[in-house]
Amino acid sequence: MPSMADRPDLSVDLGRGLRLRTPVLVASGTFGYGFDAPSVDRSALGAIVTKGTTPLAREGNAPTRIAETPSGMLNAIGLQNPGVEHVAGEYEPTWATWDVRVIVNVAGDSIDDYVTVARRLNGLAGVAGLELNISCPNVANGLQFGVEPGLAADLTRAVRRATELPLIVKLTPNVTDIVAVGKAVEAAGADAVSAINTYVGVAIDVRRRRPMLSRISGGLSGPAIKPLALQAVWQLAAELTIPVIGIGGIRTASDALEFLLAGAAAVQLGTVNYVRPQAAREVCDGIADYMRIHGFQALRALPLRPSREVARV
Amino acid sequence: MPSMADRPDLSVDLGRGLRLRTPVLVASGTFGYGFDAPSVDRSALGAIVTKGTTPLAREGNAPTRIAETPSGMLNAIGLQNPGVEHVAGEYEPTWATWDVRVIVNVAGDSIDDYVTVARRLNGLAGVAGLELNISCPNVANGLQFGVEPGLAADLTRAVRRATELPLIVKLTPNVTDIVAVGKAVEAAGADAVSAINTYVGVAIDVRRRRPMLSRISGGLSGPAIKPLALQAVWQLAAELTIPVIGIGGIRTASDALEFLLAGAAAVQLGTVNYVRPQAAREVCDGIADYMRIHGFQALRALPLRPSREVARV
Amino acid sequence: MTVVIDTAVVLDRTTPMAGAVELVVSHQSAAAIEPGQFFQIGVGAAHTLLRRPYSAAWSSRSSGRVGFIFNVVGAGSAWLANRHAGHELDLLGPLGRGFDLEGDGPAVCIAGGLGVAVFPGVVEALVARGRPVAMLLGARTAAQLLPEERFAGAEVLVATDDGSAGHHGSVVDLMAATTPSNVFACGPTPMLQALVDEARRLEIPLSSIQVALETPMGCGVGTCLGCAAPRRGGGYLLTCQDGPCVRAERLDWSRMTDAFHG
Amino acid sequence: MTVVIDTAVVLDRTTPMAGAVELVVSHQSAAAIEPGQFFQIGVGAAHTLLRRPYSAAWSSRSSGRVGFIFNVVGAGSAWLANRHAGHELDLLGPLGRGFDLEGDGPAVCIAGGLGVAVFPGVVEALVARGRPVAMLLGARTAAQLLPEERFAGAEVLVATDDGSAGHHGSVVDLMAATTPSNVFACGPTPMLQALVDEARRLEIPLSSIQVALETPMGCGVGTCLGCAAPRRGGGYLLTCQDGPCVRAERLDWSRMTDAFHG
Numbered sequence A, B: 001m002p003s004m005a006d007r008p009d010l011s012v013d014l015g016r017g018l019r020l021r022t023p024v025l026v027a028s029g030t031f032g033y034g035f036d037a038p039s040v041d042r043s044a045l046g047a048i049v050t051k052g053t054t055p056l057a058r059e060g061n062a063p064t065r066i067a068e069t070p071s072g073m074l075n076a077i078g079l080q081n082p083g084v085e086h087v088a089g090e091y092e093p094t095w096a097t098w099d100v101r102v103i104v105n106v107a108g109d110s111i112d113d114y115v116t117v118a119r120r121l122n123g124l125a126g127v128a129g130l131e132l133n134i135s136c137p138n139v140a141n142g143l144q145f146g147v148e149p150g151l152a153a154d155l156t157r158a159v160r161r162a163t164e165l166p167l168i169v170k171l172t173p174n175v176t177d178i179v180a181v182g183k184a185v186e187a188a189g190a191d192a193v194s195a196i197n198t199y200v201g202v203a204i205d206v207r208r209r210r211p212m213l214s215r216i217s218g219g220l221s222g223p224a225i226k227p228l229a230l231q232a233v234w235q236l237a238a239e240l241t242i243p244v245i246g247i248g249g250i251r252t253a254s255d256a257l258e259f260l261l262a263g264a265a266a267v268q269l270g271t272v273n274y275v276r277p278q279a280a281r282e283v284c285d286g287i288a289d290y291m292r293i294h295g296f297q298a299l300r301a302l303p304l305r306p307s308r309e310v311a312r313v
Numbered sequence C, D: 001m002t003v004v005i006d007t008a009v010v011l012d013r014t015t016p017m018a019g020a021v022e023l024v025v026s027h028q029s030a031a032a033i034e035p036g037q038f039f040q041i042g043v044g045a046a047h048t049l050l051r052r053p054y055s056a057a058w059s060s061r062s063s064g065r066v067g068f069i070f071n072v073v074g075a076g077s078a079w080l081a082n083r084h085a086g087h088e089l090d091l092l093g094p095l096g097r098g099f100d101l102e103g104d105g106p107a108v109c110i111a112g113g114l115g116v117a118v119f120p121g122v123v124e125a126l127v128a129r130g131r132p133v134a135m136l137l138g139a140r141t142a143a144q145l146l147p148e149e150r151f152a153g154a155e156v157l158v159a160t161d162d163g164s165a166g167h168h169g170s171v172v173d174l175m176a177a178t179t180p181s182n183v184f185a186c187g188p189t190p191m192l193q194a195l196v197d198e199a200r201r202l203e204i205p206l207s208s209i210q211v212a213l214e215t216p217m218g219c220g221v222g223t224c225l226g227c228a229a230p231r232r233g234g235g236y237l238l239t240c241q242d243g244p245c246v247r248a249e250r251l252d253w254s255r256m257t258d259a260f261h262g
Ligand SMILES: Cc1cc2nc3c(=O)[nH]c(=O)nc-3n(C[C@H](O)[C@H](O)[C@H](O)COP(=O)(O)OP(=O)(O)OC[C@H]3O[C@@H](n4cnc5c(N)ncnc54)[C@H](O)[C@@H]3O)c2cc1C
Pocket: A207, C038, C052, C053, C054, C055, C056, C068, C069, C070, C071, C072, C073, C074, C075, C076, C077, C078, C114, C117, C118, C213, C214, C215, C216, C217, C244, C259, C260, C261
């Protein structure tokens, strides 16, 4: 264990006062609401991002909801969650007592849904920020909010008006040009973007001659997608001025460092939390060791290319 | 080994007389021009798809050209190839003597490039068909032909006019709506589509603090992408009437059957050829065994959903 | 209950019955395991990612040992089957809810196929409580039956699909010969379904039947929501948190899907 | 040359020098291996995909055995280091071009770090041809030197970075003391680069120097085009087909990149 003395500064500022003690977050849907995960040392966590939360409780999809694929997994959980009232009433008061900050991931079928959740959580001490999951289909027009820059911007603008909380927009990679969507939400008032959410995939049960998942397709996560997520982060970090949070297939400190070197301001660990609950601690220590060895004082020194922001200075 | 007697019919018709003895092809860039691969039993191969071929010889990219990722690999070879003259003069005469058919994969920077290659190969006995790699950037407008339905259709139409050879258009998955591109090339005269080419990815060498590949990003292939490729095939097979050739991460007969059940008329094995040169034979035998066990006489009985074509009958 | 992530050393590897492997490990929480609980075991097989859920077949407070009994169905179990004495296993657990062993009067344990893996520990605990126990074992053929000695103190009744031992047919047929005050069941979902139908026929209340469920699992701890099982009255239970051992009355058997069998 | 895909049984696993592992296997094509050729070895480590290229350290026509010497740098080599007697290895090869051993007069072999892995077989073949052989060994420290006995019949000169054995400095410095008619070199690209510079200084013609290249490899057989090395006069050679052993004069050392070291 590194001594605190020579520990480099791991804190990161994601904008609008969302300052985190470390750049290692746990990703939405892989840590519940912070209550169920195995009791491992959480002092490494910059923040916990909750399961996607909607205005009303949702039962989620019928089984089978998950399937393993090579170095990855598909999921079609169907946004099972207790609804924002339960979250605000039952969970938030406890979060307010924690030393790890909690960011609520928000989902919905319409702009109103997102706005409703954002309003309800605004000003609650236990909520440090919001992350908008724009991979959800918009029931109004069928399209996902996240695949159309205009739609994504409208959604971001509406939520921006509804809350003073730091606003992270989580981008979907299932698009031809993720940078266009990133620029649109940046212009619409996002404080940061997180990239990426899962890739749409299918698995077939050959023996039983049917798709593995009840919903046929699901979202691919895990190490398999790491190079694709890095491509998205590499492009976004070059084109956006707001911080980019890297997500996708991180298992080790080396994986996390790939994202930080590619230009990410912070990272989120997802599927790995299921496999190695102690991963966040190891990743955090590994980043600190790397910085010490290479003589970096602060995270902002890691990117291979200076960020636009720095460049403009 | 199954006896020939009860061997189900593995032959497949990809249109315009391109009838193959088995549905197992080897994918472009993973079998050279058919001369270098380890001498394994080729009687299992429905066809060999060659390395991408351009009008003039190309040196390819500077090293490093490949990098391994979890259950996958990135490549940025840069279309190194000897040019169509060499292919037509040196390789084609030998192909004409083989019992395995050869499909030439065609690449270029402009519609003229593709047309030039197609014209030169038209009518050569050793060439059974063409596969257009439309993932190449169009130097004219920077965009990849494959990401824009209109561009993809123009390219297909132009090549269609230049040759009587069966024409397969190989789709790129790096788009929001692959079905739109598939429909466009179908309408423009493609006899079949193959899906998919590689996904754009990045890997960072954390120790040396630089991207792994000299070109920074490359194409992701291997088992990691299988569920994504299956998603593309599942959608295309439902919406197109021409055959869909499934490609992406196939390692085993079970993987290949996932594609056939998802609606693919045939499959291509790529990266696995590097790892297990004998894979095509095992996949072919495994498909035959599966059909025998489930009592299927012909491949067309495998898809979980009847194809549009059948549906229309 | 605090979940422990720990490496356990393999002490022994045996073949308890045809086609199965038994691994014995020494584990710090052996004493804390309730019969019916499971562990998420890390596997290092190529192209795999997730841990694999396995019931503790038995555990010994005194020796600090835990046993796992499994068969090879895919890459993960094939990797596990290659562990030998001296190797380390990466265990997360004990997880979930075990069987509620409270009550008195005759207890009937019924196992289909590898479902038997959970019962050595369950039977031992029931016998220790002084309850009369009947162990109903179902297998494809005689060689695949876990030997009677593994159920000391219980009356063992057997059924095989091929009639090579005991009743020729389903293990569920053996229920009719019993008068249980509690039933503990584990096996393929179709077999559990058949058990529930038979119980209704025999007028055995579902409240007295506990089943150990098997669903695909992502995390094993309640965070991925991947292990849903249909709850009676709507919605879903989480197999890893509300189960794997749940009372049959809590499940909506009409919506029960089977991710694995048939 | 026909490439064989075959499983070979591990006969022995030893530690030839500090931090290295030597695996001895029995392989059907042992007799056909040219010194300097390599095999693509299948590895079953989690999250890996490609085979790993390894030089045959030596091979014996009479016993049908092949040796591989390697160190652990990542997941694949870690997996390999865990193979023991009785395990099977999945081998593709022998592949590529070995060293051209023709010629007479003194032969100098120069190895940096694990580059030494290729030389036991090379030295044996050169000595068998009755040529005087000098083996120049470079390592970080004395413990990481492959023992002299492995180069019977050759004069062994040593250099270590820490001066713990032989010359304190680079193995390339030892070239000045030699008057080779041929040079055979293997090691990190920066060391090969230094060798070429030194050769120019000593006026040793590059045509007399053969280097064993290391690049990332996809297929090992010429189909993926992933192993490009810059060719003198433009374009690229394929390390797996035109190499790994190539004459230094055929390479464009000004365009030489290093995927692995420094
Ligand atoms: C709570 C719980 C406890 C379990 N306890 C045991 C036990 O004590 N002994 C034991 O042998 N198994 C047990 N299982 C089943 C075991 O987890 C699976 O067999 C194992 O995960 C398969 O992993 P694999 O990589 O070998 O197979 P995979 O490659 O994951 O799957 C291979 C084949 O096995 C099927 N399969 C996967 N999971 C299951 C499953 N849960 N049941 C049946 N078929 C499956 C798949 O559909 C596929 O056809 C338990 C499962 C759960 C949920």
